[in-house]
Amino acid sequence: MEINVVEDKKNRLVFEVDGVGHTFLNLLKTELWDDSHVKAATYAIKHSQIDKPKFILETDESESPKAALSSAVSRLKKSSESFKKELSAIR
Numbered sequence: 001m002e003i004n005v006v007e008d009k010k011n012r013l014v015f016e017v018d019g020v021g022h023t024f025l026n027l028l029k030t031e032l033w034d035d036s037h038v039k040a041a042t043y044a045i046k047h048s049q050i051d052k053p054k055f056i057l058e059t060d061e062s063e064s065p066k067a068a069l070s071s072a073v074s075r076l077k078k079s080s081e082s083f084k085k086e087l088s089a090i091r
Contacts, residue, residue: 011063
């Protein structure tokens with residue numbers, strides 16, 4: 001996965017993500033919407049064959065977009081580890 005920051009402002013972060021598709025981006029978007037400081041979290045893929053997905057994240061004054069993103073990724077990691085543990089228990 002490669003991330004390229006396109007725009008980095010106080011309350012807005014726009015970045016391109018190479019190497020991921022709808023599955024990961026939807027998961028990230030959904031997790032970000034659980035943050036009360038997130039005003040907008042979405043992504044666009046103009047053409048799935050030739051364009052990199054562009055993710056747009058906007059927050060309120062209380063939290064920076066980078067902090068919201070970091071928190072969301074941490075929560076996803078914890079959730080993934082928990083799922084992996086539960087899955088291994090049923091084998």
